Amino acid sequence: MQTPEPYQPASIYAPQGDGDAVTPRVFIAPQRYIQGPGVLDSIGRYLTLVNVRRVAILISDRGRASEGPRLLSSLDSENMDAVFCRFGGETSIEEIESHQAELDGRVDCLMAVGGGKCVDAGKSIAFRLGIPVVIVPTLASNDAPCSAASVLYLPSGVYSHFEFVPQSPALVVVDTGVVAAAPERYLAAGMGDAMATWYEAQACLKNPNGINVLSGRPTLASAAMGEICAHTLFEHGVAASSAVRDRNVDAPLEAVVEANTLLSGLGFESGGVAVAHGVAQTCTSLPGIPERYHHGEMVAIGTLVQLALEERLDETAKVARFFAQVGLPAHLGQLSIGTGDAAAMGTLIEGTLDWPFTVNMPFDVDASMLRRALFEVQEIGESVVTEVGDVAYRRLQDG
Ligand SMILES: [Zn+2]
Numbered sequence: 001m002q003t004p005e006p007y008q009p010a011s012i013y014a015p016q017g018d019g020d021a022v023t024p025r026v027f028i029a030p031q032r033y034i035q036g037p038g039v040l041d042s043i044g045r046y047l048t049l050v051n052v053r054r055v056a057i058l059i060s061d062r063g064r065a066s067e068g069p070r071l072l073s074s075l076d077s078e079n080m081d082a083v084f085c086r087f088g089g090e091t092s093i094e095e096i097e098s099h100q101a102e103l104d105g106r107v108d109c110l111m112a113v114g115g116g117k118c119v120d121a122g123k124s125i126a127f128r129l130g131i132p133v134v135i136v137p138t139l140a141s142n143d144a145p146c147s148a149a150s151v152l153y154l155p156s157g158v159y160s161h162f163e164f165v166p167q168s169p170a171l172v173v174v175d176t177g178v179v180a181a182a183p184e185r186y187l188a189a190g191m192g193d194a195m196a197t198w199y200e201a202q203a204c205l206k207n208p209n210g211i212n213v214l215s216g217r218p219t220l221a222s223a224a225m226g227e228i229c230a231h232t233l234f235e236h237g238v239a240a241s242s243a244v245r246d247r248n249v250d251a252p253l254e255a256v257v258e259a260n261t262l263l264s265g266l267g268f269e270s271g272g273v274a275v276a277h278g279v280a281q282t283c284t285s286l287p288g289i290p291e292r293y294h295h296g297e298m299v300a301i302g303t304l305v306q307l308a309l310e311e312r313l314d315e316t317a318k319v320a321r322f323f324a325q326v327g328l329p330a331h332l333g334q335l336s337i338g339t340g341d342a343a344a345m346g347t348l349i350e351g352t353l354d355w356p357f358t359v360n361m362p363f364d365v366d367a368s369m370l371r372r373a374l375f376e377v378q379e380i381g382e383s384v385v386t387e388v389g390d391v392a393y394r395r396l397q398d399g
Contacts, residue, residue, distance in 0.1 A: 001104045003097075003128055007166050010215035026216025027270045030135070030146050030169040033262050037177040037249045040070055040136065043111075044078035050132055050170045052109035054081045058099065058122045059113040061086060063138060067113060067178065071136075083107060091117045091124070092155045100128040109134060109170075115186075116142035116295060120150035123165050132170040140179045140257045141186035142193050142295050145172045146265030149213060151281075157290040159281045162213075176249045176257050184244045185327070185396040187253075189296030190260035191233050191240075192328045195319060196276040196303040197267035198226035200360070203306070204272030207362035212272035222271035229263035232256065237326050241392075274360040275309060275352060276302035282351025286337065286344055293335060300328040301335050304381065305352075308373035309365065313380065320377075320384040327392035331381025332374065334393060339378045348374065 015021030034046060047055065055075060059068065064084055075082050085102060088095050103110070103125070110129065112122020113136040126133035137145045144151070148168040152160045179187070201223050204210035212218050232255050240256035243249070268277075279302030284290040289298070300323050307316040320330040329335045337344050349370045352358055358365055385393075 001101055003100070004130065007127070007164050009164050009213070014211075014215040023211065023215075023217050025219045026212065026214045027219045027221055028148060028168050028214060029266055029270075030172045032170070033146065033172045033174075035174040035176060035254070035258060035261070038175065039173055040067060040175040040178065041074055043071060043136070043173055044074035044076070044080060046171055046173060047075070047080060047109070047134065048078055050109055050134065052080060052132070054083070054107045054109075056103050056107040056110045057082055057084050057113060058087050058110060058118060058125065059084060060089070060118065063114050067138065071111075071113065087114055087118045087121060089117065090155055090157065091120045091150060091153050092160075093152065094155060096121055096124045096128065099125045103129060107131065111136060113138060115139045116144040117153075119144045120152075123148070123169070124150045124152070124163055127165040127167075132167065134171045134173070135169045136173050136175075137261060138178050139182050139186040140174070140190040140260040142190055143197070143260065143264035143268055145169070145174070145261050147213075147269040149269065153284070157284065159284040172261070174257060174261055176254055179257055180244055180247050180249045180253060182244070183399060184241055185294070185399060187241060187244050187256065187260070188326045188328050188396055189294035190264075191237050191256065191326055192294075192296035192300035192303075192323065194229050194260045194264035194296075195233055195322070196273075196299045196306075197264045197271065198230035199303055199306055200274040200276050201226035201267055201271030203274040203362055204360045207360055210272055210360040210362070213269050218271045222267055225263045226267035226271050229259045229267055232259040232263070234322060237322060241326050272360055273357045275306040275355075275358055275365065278302065278352040278355030278358045279305045279348060281355060282348050283335065283337075285351060286347060289336065293329075297329055297335065301332060301377065304330075304377040305370070305373050308376040308380070309361070309369055313376065316377065316380050317384060320381050321388055324384050324388040324390065325392060327396035329393065330384050331378050333378065334381070334385070334390075339375055345371065345374060
């Protein structure tokens with residue numbers, strides 16, 4: 001079993017010359033994105049585009065029980081063989097390497113079927129096996145499916161590091177019927193992750209030295225995707241949540257699934273990330289937080305902190321109001337973080353300052369600015385919750 005050299009996009013896209021080369025604009029994307037109710041039943045036909053004969057399906061026990069039979073039947077109709085491998089639940093190096101050992105030389109494509117962690121593990125396993133990856137998200141809870149990067153965690157769930165892979169997914173297939181059957185909290189978490197996209201892309205675009213996740217400059221295309229993503233959420237987010245409660249696939253749900261998955265995925269990867277994700281990734285090192293909250297819920301708070309840091313307090317209140325309406329945390333207290341907890345505040349500030357993409361902000365960020373922004377988010381969020389109520393938040397957290 002051979003493990004490829006770690007891949008860093010900077011080695012390809014960043015200027016390699018003697019300092020006078022210009023950082024190029026870089027945009028990457030999966031080869032095909034397919035979304036609609038029932039598309040899983042045609043997965044075999046879509047896979048004929050990738051030219052494979054033997055597919056490994058990375059999936060949890062629960063996913064296998066619900067989606068396994070239809071996946072097998074569709075692959076079988078195209079004379080493709082499939083082998084299931086059980087996703088254990090964490091995107092850790094340990095889990096990735098054990099699947100690499102199990103599948104080495106046995107398959108010519110890996111299909112990852114599940115939530116964000118399964119999808120990211122699939123990309124890292126396929127990279128080690130040197131085969132294409134096909135992503136089948138069963139939740140619209142995050143923007144992992146379209147990117148060529150995995151967020152790796154320690155087996156305990158604490159954030160470890162980013163791993164980049166050179167190839168974007170060959171196919172991303174989103175069955176909105178499956179997404180609509182998942183609990184509402186997942187769709188809301190995806191909206192929390194997606195809402196950051198436009199604000200983080202704006203920071204990178206405004207800062208002449210801002211770079212995207214690939215170490216290139218953002219394109220106008222990725223900024224436009226981030227912008228339409230935010231507009232789509234503001235317009236259809238509340239209706240999409242109610243569609244999921246009714247297990248109904250309708251136009252608002254289709255729009256929000258595309259925003260959470262495609263627009264946010266392309267938007268963050270090629271548009272760049274900034275403080276919102278720095279705060280979110282730091283939250284995973286606070287005791288009890290990664291076990292209780294989704295990535296998108298932490299990003300929601302991160303987005304509010306970034307907006308307060310930019311002194312856009314009206315926008316902070318507008319976004320907090322949207323979060324309260326769809327059941328996302330609107331202040332730190334709703335993420336179980338007390339502003340009076342000096343240790344937690346210190347960790348959040350230090351972690352965000354250490355986050356490699358905090359320098360994408362169009363101004364220098366220091367500890368006192370971050371501290372002020374954290375307190376402002378608490379104050380604004382509390383007044384928004386007084387105004388909007390916490391019915392949606394309670395429903396999702398208690399559900
Ligand atoms: Zn994210």
